[in-house]
């Protein structure tokens with residue numbers, strides 16, 4: 077199975093959806109669709125896209141409200157959002173960014189520009205200082221391509237699991253407490269229960285162990301978690 081970055085297209089204009097799907101798929105993205113605001117939130121929660129292309133004018137819930145709700149939920153808090161706005165909605169654009177959109181594009185837009193912006197946002201969410209490709213044992217993480225492989229096979233991770241692995245893989249063997257992971261992955265100004273860390277470690281584990289022979293994540297009782305640097309030996 078090839079891992080492709082997943083883009084959720086939340087848009088109600090059929091012709092534009094078709095055009096976006098065609099071009100995004102040609103660029104190697106997997107495309108999910110939502111035709112209204114409610115559906116956008118549902119799909120984002122369930123499918124954990126890597127990026128959301130969000131139309132400003134959506135039925136049921138406006139793009140701005142969708143953006144707000146995605147930002148307020150644990151599962152979708154960190155997903156990059158690019159707003160699609162109509163020309164001239166100057167105030168709306170600014171509000172869009174205030175609400176937590178990462179970028180906006182004015183309709184009508186050129187597909188070349190949209191794809192470039194999308195690539196830029198994808199690049200921005202990866203840690204910029206470290207190497208693009210990191211390997212520990214049989215796990216390989218390519219930040220630039222937002223791709224994880226184990227034993228040569230693609231592993232599909234949600235945004236939180238990706239960050240979690242990214243952090244663990246930079247410090248193999250080191251034990252991190254749930255609180256440390258909370259601060260690093262979610263930020264210290266956000267209230268998240270420690271149990272949430274367990275849930276995401278569980279998901280990461282499940283994704284990695286669907287392929288590999290040994291569980292690379294060590295649970296240290298009452299201390300936390302570590303990526304075992306000896307698991308591939």
Ligand code: CA
Nearest residue numbers: 088131133134
């Ligand atoms: Ca629309």
